[in-house]
Amino acid sequence: MRAYFGRRYLLSASHRLHTPALTAEQNRTAYGKCNNEHGHGHNYFVEVLVGGAVDAETGMVVDLVAMDDAVRARVLDRFDHANLNLDPLFADRVPTTENFCKTIFNLLHDALPAGDLENVRVEETENNFFECSAKG
Amino acid sequence: MIFLTRRATFSASHYYWNESWPAEKNERVFGRCANRNGHGHNYTLEVTVAGEPDPVTGFVVDLKWLKGVMGREVLAAYDHKHLNLDVPEFKHSIPTTENIAIAAWKRLEPVVTAAGVARLSRIRVYETPEIFAEYRGEA
Numbered sequence: 001m002r003a004y005f006g007r008r009y010l011l012s013a014s015h016r017l018h019t020p021a022l023t024a025e026q027n028r029t030a031y032g033k034c035n036n037e038h039g040h041g042h043n044y045f046v047e048v049l050v051g052g053a054v055d056a057e058t059g060m061v062v063d064l065v066a067m068d069d070a071v072r073a074r075v076l077d078r079f080d081h082a083n084l085n086l087d088p089l090f091a092d093r094v095p096t097t098e099n100f101c102k103t104i105f106n107l108l109h110d111a112l113p114a115g116d117l118e119n120v121r122v123e124e125t126e127n128n129f130f131e132c133s134a135k136g
Numbered sequence: 137m138i139f140l141t142r143r144a145t146f147s148a149s150h151y152y153w154n155e156s157w158p159a160e161k162n163e164r165v166f167g168r169c170a171n172r173n174g175h176g177h178n179y180t181l182e183v184t185v186a187g188e189p190d191p192v193t194g195f196v197v198d199l200k201w202l203k204g205v206m207g208r209e210v211l212a213a214y215d216h217k218h219l220n221l222d223v224p225e226f227k228h229s230i231p232t233t234e235n236i237a238i239a240a241w242k243r244l245e246p247v248v249t250a251a252g253v254a255r256l257s258r259i260r261v262y263e264t265p266e267i268f269a270e271y272r273g274e275a
Contacts, residue, residue, distance in 0.1 A: 005233070006268045058230070059152070
């Protein structure tokens with residue numbers, strides 16, 4: 001029987017929305033306050049949803065501790081209390097939460113101890129969030 | 137198609153234990169959750185039904201009706217209970233969050249389907265605000 005197990009993780013990071021493809025003026029127009037030269041930060045909630053068969057012996061889709069280890073190793077250790085713009089994965093991409101969400105999805109999809117990555121949701125603030133799904 | 141979700145909370149205790157395993161394996165696999173004296177959570181149950189709004193009422197289902205169904209079918213059995221000891225489906229099935237979501241589906245699906253206005257789409261059970269499981273009726 002296929003079910004889903006979800007877990008929410010908190011990480012705090014800074015970023016600046018700015019692209020060299022646009023002029024300074026165009027960046028200000030496109031990104032507004034988020035273009036502030038010295039950046040700003042958020043408490044991001046990352047919600048990871050894993051799908052798979054419920055193991056008959058454990059009643060679980062995935063072991064929570066093993067899942068935490070994978071998310072910590074691939075995502076939290078890398079981005080928590082970091083400046084996203086300085087990460088090599090954002091060397092030539094703007095760390096919008098859309099791109100951050102996709103990046104997290106790609107980092108996790110082959111790292112799970114069991115099941116498959118169904119969905120990643122990144123909440124940038126209480127009022128906006130972004131999702132990246134295995135269904136595209 | 138509109139998806140409508142109703143939330144409810146219940147408080148229950150449980151522990152994780154596979155009777156066919158030795159104690160040492162249960163403790164290794166389930167960690168603190170294997171404590172036979174149990175522990176508890178404030179669970180949140182989210183029930184999502186899918187359907188078209190009724191042309192007269194504008195409702196997919198009457199929320200009051202759905203609240204009553206959730207209360208009778210799930211909360212009456214789970215709230216302020218020990219899931220392993222008080223709930224028949226967990227006599228031989230470990231009350232993990234995944235299994236609770238599946239069990240709640242089995243309790244609710246026939247009643248929602250019999251009402252004939254909407255189909256049950258998703259059950260989500262939060263064990264804590266950070267940990268949840270979901271069942272969508274898949275094989």
